[in-house]
Amino acid sequence: MNHEKALVWFRRDLRDHDHAALSAALSNARHIYCTFVFDTDILDALPSRRDRRVHFIHASLIELDAALRSRGGGLIVRHGRAVEEIPALAAQLGVAAVFANCDYEPEAKARDAAVAASLRQQGIAFHTSKDQAIFDGDEVLTQAGKPFSVFTPYKNAWLKRLTPADHAEWRCTGQYAASEKIGVPALEHIGFGTTDLDTIGVRPGMSGARALWDDFRNGRLTRYGALRDFPAIKGVSYLSVHLRFGTVSIRELVRTTLAEGADTWLNELIWRDFYFMILDRFPHVVGQAFKPEYGAIRWKEWPTGLSAWQEGRTGYPLVDAAMRQLKHSGWMHNRLRMIVASFLTKDLGIDWRLGERHFAEQLNDFDLSANNGGWQWAASTGCDAQPYFRIFNPVTQSENFDPEGKFIRRYVPELAAVPDKFIHAPWRMGRLEQEAIxxxxxxxxxxxxxxxxxxxxxxxxxxxxxxKPI
Structure with missing residues (x-):
């Protein structure tokens, strides 16, 4: 043992198993404490005091605290600026080291650097572990030793490098310590209220992740490639919010996916690593085009067009259904994310950053790297993006991926009586047909x-x- 006491700082990794930082702390300290900080630097920037993501985190923390208590520990929960709370708590507990998992967002990296510097002044070590990605840093590079900017060669290099050790489970056994002040305060104590998570069918915590994963891998994982593009059917995993907050382990997902030979879904997990890498190595993508020349594009200033898109009243049924799904549930099917992003940028001519911001406010599973990557892909401004001359036709997309209009009718009920042949483009009905229904x-x-x-x-x-000239 290197340390007598250590502190594990949970962030976007709300589970007590297969957890890299927790495993490292348990292997290097005789007694470990566990903490989570409701960081006011993040919370104060949220537009609403009833935020589904904060509710999801809070409910997940209650489950995590119970799991840690069963092992003799528990969560010490703080509410304040993490850059101040972590060094203060570490000093109060008298720990020799703080352990946390890596985060790749620019603001998170700046926060961790500030915490590390403050701890260093107190003679306390700060250790970070790779946990939310399979590969990061310099682990997957081009033959020239540079970060990739195109997905397919990145994926090939990722697969070539992969060994069983890269997705092996981190054991989390050892001696936990309980502080006098453990437990999760009520949401109201941090200035937030409950939301409609139950109503929209979102079950937080490790148990929620386990239920979704078991359902997906036992019925749809190997059929994902055939089912994933059709929003009216149950074809995807719905695990995105759990991946975002770490209530499920990426290593477990990769292990099982490899064993099942589910290559299409494995590609989605590799895309996740790819976008983490892009954000980590090219932080200018936050607010700017990955490709500098695309910064010269002149976007439309069209507030009414933006509002119509946000509210699901563009007159294109599948676009409107998707945007209403987002408003209702805080989630959107991935095929629809591509369609509505293409529509905003290439049909309405509106800056992709406005769409990215709207998604950031609305999505339960909002993750800066994937959200930015997806929006820049759709707008053709990002790495390995869709070529600018490939523009989704919203009617054709609707005909291809919601052929019977089931998804449209679910979220745009005013079109329920529209015949199938017009459901994708109802303006094509004649006046008499419109009046008849x-x-x-x-x-x-x-x-x-x-x-x-x-x-x-x-x-x-x-x-x-x-x-560019051909």
């Missing part, structure tokens, strides 16, 4: 906010500034 376009449902064919031409002209 009681759905008047422009009265009961909006007319299209733009003409797609015309918008496509405007987008090609907008992007000509970055067109």
């Amino acid at each position: 009681g759905v008047i376009i422009g009265r009961d449902y909006p007319a299209p906010i733009v003409d797609h064919a015309q918008a496509r031409e405007e987008t090609l002209a907008r992007y000509v500034i970055v067109k």
Whole structure:
């Protein structure tokens, strides 16, 4: 044992098993304490005091605290600035070291550097472990020793490097210590209230993650490639919020996926590592295009267009259904994320950063790296992005991925009576047909906010500034 006492700082890793920092602390200290900080530097920037993500974290912490108590420990929960609370708690407990898992977001890295410096002044060590990614840092590089900027060669290098040790489980056994002040305060004590997580069917914590994972791997994991693009059917894992807050282990998911040969879903997990790497190595992507030349694009200033998109009243049924799903549940199917992002940037001509910000406010599973990567992919401004001249047709996408209009009718009920042949483009109905079913376009449902064919031409002209000679 290197230390008598150590402190484990939980952040986006709210579980007591297969946890790299927890395992490291238990292996290097005789007694460990565990803490979580409701960081006011983060909370004070939230637009609402009833935030589903804070509620999810709080409920997950209650479950984590109970699990740690069963081992003789428990959570010490603080509410304040983490850069101040962690050094103060470490000093109060008299620990020799603080252990935490790596975070790749620029503000989180700056926070950790400040905490490490403060601890160092007290003679306390700060150790970080890789936990939320399979590979990070310099582990996957090009043959020239540079970070990748294209996914497929990154994926090939990732797979070539992978060994069983990279996804082996971290054991978390050892001696836990209980502080006099352990336990999770009520949400109201940190200035927040409960939300509709139960109503929308989100079950927090390790138990919620386990239930979803068991359901997915026992029924849909190997069929994911065939099912994943159709939002009206149960085809995806719904684990994104659990991956975001670490109530499930990425290593367990990779182990099982490899054993099942579920390559399509494994690709999604590798994309996650890829976007972590991009954010870590190219932090300018926060607020700027990955490709500098795309910073010269002149986007439309169109507040009413942005509002129509946000509220699901663009006149394009699948786009509107997706945006209403987001507003209702805080979640959106991945195929729909691509469609609505393409629509905002390439049909409405609105800056991708405004869409990225809206998703950041609305998504339960908001993760800066994936959200930024996805938006820059759709806007063609990012690494390995969709070429700017490939523009999703919202009607064709609707016909392909919601052929019977089931998803549309679920979230746009005013179109329930529209016949299947018009459900994807209801403005194509004649006036008599509209009157017959009681759905008047422009009265009961909006007319299209733009003409797609015309918008496509405007987008090609907008992007000509970055067109390279062939």
